[in-house]
Amino acid sequence: xxxxxxxxxxxxxxxxxxxxxxxxxxxxxxxxxxxxxxxxxxxxxxxxxxxxxxxxxxxxxxxxxxxxxxxxxxxxxxxxxxxxxxxxxxxxxxxxxxxxxxxxxxxxxxxxxxxxxxxxxxxxxxxxxxxxxxxxxxxxxxxxxxxxxxxxxxxxxxxxxxxxxxxxxxxxxxxxxxxxxxxxxxxxxxxxxxxxxxxxxxxxxxxxxxxxxxxxxxxxxxxxxxxxxxxxxxxxxxxxxxxxxxxxxxxxxxxxxxxxxxxxxxxxxxxxxxxxxxxxxxxxxxxxxxxxxxxxxxxxxxxxxxxxxxxxxxxxxxxxxxxxxxxxxxxxxxxxxxxxxxxxxxxxxxxxxxxxxxxxxxxxxxxxxxxxxxxxxxxxxxxxxxxxxxxxxxxxxx
Amino acid sequence: xxxxxxxxxxxxxxxxxxxxxxxxxxxxxxxxxxxxxxxxxxxxxxxxxxxxxxxxxxxxxxxxxxxxxxxxxxxxxxxxxxxxxxxxxxxxxxxxxxxxxxxxxxxxxxxxxxxxxxxxxxxxxxxxxxxxxxxxxxxxxxxxxxxxxxxxxxxxxxxxxxx
Numbered sequence: 001x002x003x004x005x006x007x008x009x010x011x012x013x014x015x016x017x018x019x020x021x022x023x024x025x026x027x028x029x030x031x032x033x034x035x036x037x038x039x040x041x042x043x044x045x046x047x048x049x050x051x052x053x054x055x056x057x058x059x060x061x062x063x064x065x066x067x068x069x070x071x072x073x074x075x076x077x078x079x080x081x082x083x084x085x086x087x088x089x090x091x092x093x094x095x096x097x098x099x100x101x102x103x104x105x106x107x108x109x110x111x112x113x114x115x116x117x118x119x120x121x122x123x124x125x126x127x128x129x130x131x132x133x134x135x136x137x138x139x140x141x142x143x144x145x146x147x148x149x150x151x152x153x154x155x156x157x158x159x160x161x162x163x164x165x166x167x168x169x170x171x172x173x174x175x176x177x178x179x180x181x182x183x184x185x186x187x188x189x190x191x192x193x194x195x196x197x198x199x200x201x202x203x204x205x206x207x208x209x210x211x212x213x214x215x216x217x218x219x220x221x222x223x224x225x226x227x228x229x230x231x232x233x234x235x236x237x238x239x240x241x242x243x244x245x246x247x248x249x250x251x252x253x254x255x256x257x258x259x260x261x262x263x264x265x266x267x268x269x270x271x272x273x274x275x276x277x278x279x280x281x282x283x284x285x286x287x288x289x290x291x292x293x294x295x296x297x298x299x300x301x302x303x304x305x306x307x308x309x310x311x312x313x314x315x316x317x318x319x320x321x322x323x324x325x326x327x328x329x330x331x332x333x334x335x336x337x338x339x340x341x342x343x344x345x346x347x348x349x350x351x352x353x354x355x356x357x358x359x360x361x362x363x364x365x366x367x368x369x370x371x372x373x374x375x376x377x378x379x380x381x382x383x384x385x386x387x388x389x390x391x392x393x394x395x396x397x398x
Numbered sequence: 399x400x401x402x403x404x405x406x407x408x409x410x411x412x413x414x415x416x417x418x419x420x421x422x423x424x425x426x427x428x429x430x431x432x433x434x435x436x437x438x439x440x441x442x443x444x445x446x447x448x449x450x451x452x453x454x455x456x457x458x459x460x461x462x463x464x465x466x467x468x469x470x471x472x473x474x475x476x477x478x479x480x481x482x483x484x485x486x487x488x489x490x491x492x493x494x495x496x497x498x499x500x501x502x503x504x505x506x507x508x509x510x511x512x513x514x515x516x517x518x519x520x521x522x523x524x525x526x527x528x529x530x531x532x533x534x535x536x537x538x539x540x541x542x543x544x545x546x547x548x549x550x551x552x553x554x555x556x557x558x559x560x561x
Contacts, residue, residue, distance in 0.1 A: 076411035085410050134411065141452035143429045144415060144439030149407050156410045257433055322447030377448075 011054050014043060018272050029139070031132045033334045034366040036272055037359055040279015041287075058277050063240070065274030066339055067230045068267040070241040073130065073159060074248020075256045075263075079199035082249065085156035092150070092312035093157030096330075099308055101126040103300040107293055113351055116172055120344040123165055124358050125301045129334030130155045132366060136373045137329060147313045147322040151329045154312060162336060163192050163246065166239040169340065173347035174237070188238050192246065199250040207255035215262065222251075222259050223266070241339060271335065278342050279359065286356040294360035302368060305330040321380055328376035332369020337362050415439070428460075436460045457523070462539055464524025469541040472519060472526065476545060488518075488543065489551045491558055495538030498561035505532030513553040515546025
């Protein structure tokens with residue numbers, strides 16, 4: 001068969017299968033991310049159906065997927081929201097970072113993956129999936145709850161940390177020395193500050209440049225701008241993803257809302273390719289040996305996220321049930337853990353096992369997260385009833 | 399009138415929550431999404447942090463609900479003010495869809511000439527439009543606050559329903 005025909009057939013089969021998987025996920029109330037990963041594992045090398053003719057498309061498409069994931073994340077927030085979020089939640093945010101990166105760092109060091117592996121795995125276990133969390137909060141009707149702003153501002157803080165973490169990661173993976181790493185931190189800090197200030201003061205000019213009445217023109221301009229900024233950022237060693245994120249923050253107001261509406265379908269398409277490509281590049285046979293560690297990490301970091309949420313909600317004066325809800329809401333990990341793992345694997349600076357561990361871990365956490373958010377309330381109520389029951393029993397005896 | 403302390407809480411990436419505590423400690427309010435969607439929220443009685451209901455409303459539905467809540471209060475206030483004047487009543491009337499004056503102006507009704515009553519305010523989408531001018535165009539769902547004699551008001555209801 002002709003090469004183009006074969007590529008089209010393979011690509012079509014991949015997208016169609018993803019569509020079916022996504023529908024399945026929606027039916028059982030799950031995030032589609034774990035199913036996309038499984039899809040990638042099934043198609044890839046060592047999987048059920050090896051595919052070989054679509055690399056040219058999928059490699060670039062998965063890069064675009066990362067850019068769009070971060071661009072839309074940036075579009076969600078205005079610079080003002082980031083600043084208030086930072087002021088209000090930096091203590092909870094720091095606790096979140098320390099508690100949740102620690103298990104990843106510890107496991108990586110135990111497995112002998114060195115400081116770079118530790119830096120990568122710490123990032124993977126730290127970052128919650130704001131996509132999954134926001135969707136679960138909406139689905140469960142918790143947007144009006146009093147603990148929800150606490151959860152959201154922790155997510156905002158995490159996303160800002162990502163803007164710092166990704167450039168450092170890019171530098172470290174590029175084999176730059178400690179001093180070079182410091183330089184990367186300096187540059188990215190400076191760039192982020194400048195962008196935030198520009199976004200806060202002159203956001204409407206940035207919006208005016210990309211805005212257009214015409215849908216088609218607007219789509220081309222915003223998509224073009226995103227790729228340009230991402231490419232330039234990448235050339236400056238600040239990481240393409242962060243460039244897109246900062247552009248998203250700078251675009252504000254109604255332009256941001258319209259851009260989100262236009263780009264969402266594109267993001268879904270390219271991000272799906274990104275997850276599949278990550279799955280494709282992971283040999284499913286390498287997962288069973290690391291599955292034990294993935295479970296250990298899953299249990300440990302479920303606990304640490306719950307502690308984080310509990311502590312932050314208690315500081316905001318929320319009751320016990322609300323604290324438990326805040327903690328459980330944060331458990332889900334997803335797209336950004338895979339973005340971090342993807343960068344590390346692409347740079348070839350870490351063991352192949354790390355990709356397998358990251359895949360297994362995200363599979364577990366993307367499924368556990370929404371379930372934890374759902375069952376936490378009945379569980380805590382049950383526990384409270386048990387406690388009062390015990391207390392009454394004890395009184396009866398005495 | 400007692401003032402209510404409305405709390406405004408930003409929800410980064412989602413929108414804004416505006417709510418207030420009732421006398422009995424429960425919270426009522428709305429979550430306004432960035433794209434303009436509105437959700438009505440009511441807190442649970444046993445867990446004030448959580449919501450019993452979180453109802454998505456279209457802008458028409460939100461407007462209708464606001465009219466239901468706002469109009470009686472306006473009527474009560476006007477009735478109170480007119481208490482000293484015997485024979486003067488205040489009544490609220492709704493423009494139903496498909497009735498003769500849906501889409502026509504206040505001037506078209508010739509209400510003052512025909513019945514002697516006056517339309518002192520129109521509630522639309524939760525907003526009060528006081529002293530509407532003759533060229534004010536009615537639309538289905540508008541709640542009219544009308545002042546006049548009992549007979550005048552009765553006649554006004556008939557005019558609005560049957561032309």
